[in-house]
Amino acid sequence: MSTTNHPTHTATAAAAAPGTRSTAISATGLRKSYGDKVVLDGIDLRIPEGTIFALLGPNGAGKTTTVEILSTLITADGGEARIAGHDVKSDAGSVRTLIGVTGQFAAVDGLLTAEENLLLMADLYHLSRSEGRRRTAELLERFDLTEAARKNVATFSGGMRRKLDLAMTLVGRPRIIFLDEPTTGLDPRSRRDMWELIRDLVTEQGVTIFLTTQYLEEADHLADRIAVLDHGKLVAEGTAEELKRLIPGGHVRVRFADETHLATAAAVFGIATRDDEALALQIPSDGSVTNLRAILDALDGTGVQAESLTVHTPDLDDVFLTLTGRQNAPTVPAPSTATTTQKESTR
Ligand SMILES: Nc1ncnc2c1ncn2[C@@H]1O[C@H](COP(=O)(O)OP(=O)(O)OP(=O)(O)O)[C@@H](O)[C@H]1O
Numbered sequence: 001m002s003t004t005n006h007p008t009h010t011a012t013a014a015a016a017a018p019g020t021r022s023t024a025i026s027a028t029g030l031r032k033s034y035g036d037k038v039v040l041d042g043i044d045l046r047i048p049e050g051t052i053f054a055l056l057g058p059n060g061a062g063k064t065t066t067v068e069i070l071s072t073l074i075t076a077d078g079g080e081a082r083i084a085g086h087d088v089k090s091d092a093g094s095v096r097t098l099i100g101v102t103g104q105f106a107a108v109d110g111l112l113t114a115e116e117n118l119l120l121m122a123d124l125y126h127l128s129r130s131e132g133r134r135r136t137a138e139l140l141e142r143f144d145l146t147e148a149a150r151k152n153v154a155t156f157s158g159g160m161r162r163k164l165d166l167a168m169t170l171v172g173r174p175r176i177i178f179l180d181e182p183t184t185g186l187d188p189r190s191r192r193d194m195w196e197l198i199r200d201l202v203t204e205q206g207v208t209i210f211l212t213t214q215y216l217e218e219a220d221h222l223a224d225r226i227a228v229l230d231h232g233k234l235v236a237e238g239t240a241e242e243l244k245r246l247i248p249g250g251h252v253r254v255r256f257a258d259e260t261h262l263a264t265a266a267a268v269f270g271i272a273t274r275d276d277e278a279l280a281l282q283i284p285s286d287g288s289v290t291n292l293r294a295i296l297d298a299l300d301g302t303g304v305q306a307e308s309l310t311v312h313t314p315d316l317d318d319v320f321l322t323l324t325g326r327q328n329a330p331t332v333p334a335p336s337t338a339t340t341t342q343k344e345s346t347r
Contacts, residue, residue, distance in 0.1 A: 022048055023049070024175075024176050025053070026047070027043055027044060027046075027066075027080070028044055028079055029044065029079035030078070030079035031079050032062075032069065032074075038232050041231070043062075043066060043079070044234070045234075047208060047210060047225070049084075049175075049206070051208060051224040052199075052202055053208075053225050053227070054226045056212075056216065056229065056320070057212075057230055058214060058230070059214070061231065061232070062232045063180070069088065070178065071178050072095050072096055075089055099174050099177070100172060102177065102180065103165075108168065111153075112152070113152055114148055114149050115149040115150060118140065118164075118171060121168045125171055127171070135171055143197065144193075145163060148160060159187065163193070166182070175208065177207055177209050178210045179211040180212050181212055181213060183213070184214065195218070209222075211223070216315065216320055220316050225237065225238065226239070226243060226316075228243070228323055228324070230323065236323050244313065244319060246319060246322070247314050249312070249314040250284065250286050250313045251284050252291075253283075254283065254295075254306045256281075256307055257279070257307050259279065261279075262279050262281065264304050268298055268299070271284055287312075292311065296309075
């Protein structure tokens with residue numbers, strides 16, 4: 001897709017101070033309280049250009065508040081945040097020309113068709129009539145909405161509305177896109193479609209994505225880096241692999257035909273946990289091929305045959321549970337009315 005016709009963004013990005021040129025989003029000591037309630041308690045972030053960053057946290061952790069501050073919708077009580085080098089408070093106008101924000105159906109008008117919604121957005125971005133039509137057609141095609149283009153959005157499925165909402169955000173060709181829970185409530189297929197669209201934006205156009213999610217799988221799948229937000233503080237940050245390494249729990253489970261075989265194997269693997277009932281041994285392992293080979297070689301050495309072997313590597317659910325002491329990842333979370341109302345004022 002062409003990225004011409006967008007002088008504002010290119011010029012503004014190039015104007016960023018040299019030291020911050022490769023940093024799309026940064027924050028230092030961000031704080032926000034509502035009355036007595038501390039929502040953000042000193043958040044530090046540094047997100048390089050052209051990457052996907054996921055802010056992961058349970059309901060009420062402060063994810064939307066973070067997005068609202070970074071996208072200039074509300075101001076922080078303390079700390080500093082910059083978008084491509086521009087201060088979100090003192091230079092909010094420049095920040096707004098660089099970013100796109102997609103909340104929960106924030107901008108979509110259900111009484112209009114998909115095409116009308118996109119054309120309206122093109123008007124808001126002062127695109128000429130012909131450029132607006134061209135961009136609308138291009139986005140409808142890209143998001144597989146061409147057939148539904150002339151239908152009222154009220155008839156759309158949740159997945160189609162989300163796609164249209166993202167398409168509307170892209171009319172202005174933002175270089176930095178905030179996606180607040182982009183797949184909450186979507187079925188698995190629509191969620192995967194959305195993931196593909198998000199990833200394509202980064203690989204094809206080099207945009208930077210800041211997404212919030214409650215889904216560990218989503219962060220694992222999409223993000224270059226993940227931060228876990230809990231009670232207004234970042235409790236961990238890293239790649240999915242780094243976060244998974246933070247916690248123990250990786251193991252190989254080997255099942256045997258009878259107790260004699262189990263006892264022989266157990267004598268070899270001193271640190272293994274024995275499950276007599278299931279005739280199984282649980283052997284600590286990082287799941288690497290080298291480690292698996294060593295386990296199998298040691299078993300071969302005993303002359304004992306294993307009936308089955310399964311590898312368990314910790315997933316982000318385990319990480320979340322370890323870091324926050326709570327299970328996460330609801331299957332169909334209900335959208336909160338309060339945050340939806342705030343999100344409606346995003347544009
Ligand atoms: N305008 C407001 N006035 C008072 N409290 C607020 C306001 N906005 C947010 N909060 C509170 O701040 C906390 C964090 O809210 P926020 O919406 O940022 O969390 P979240 O992590 O996005 O959660 P969710 O996943 O439910 O959207 C919540 O306890 C919420 O009730």
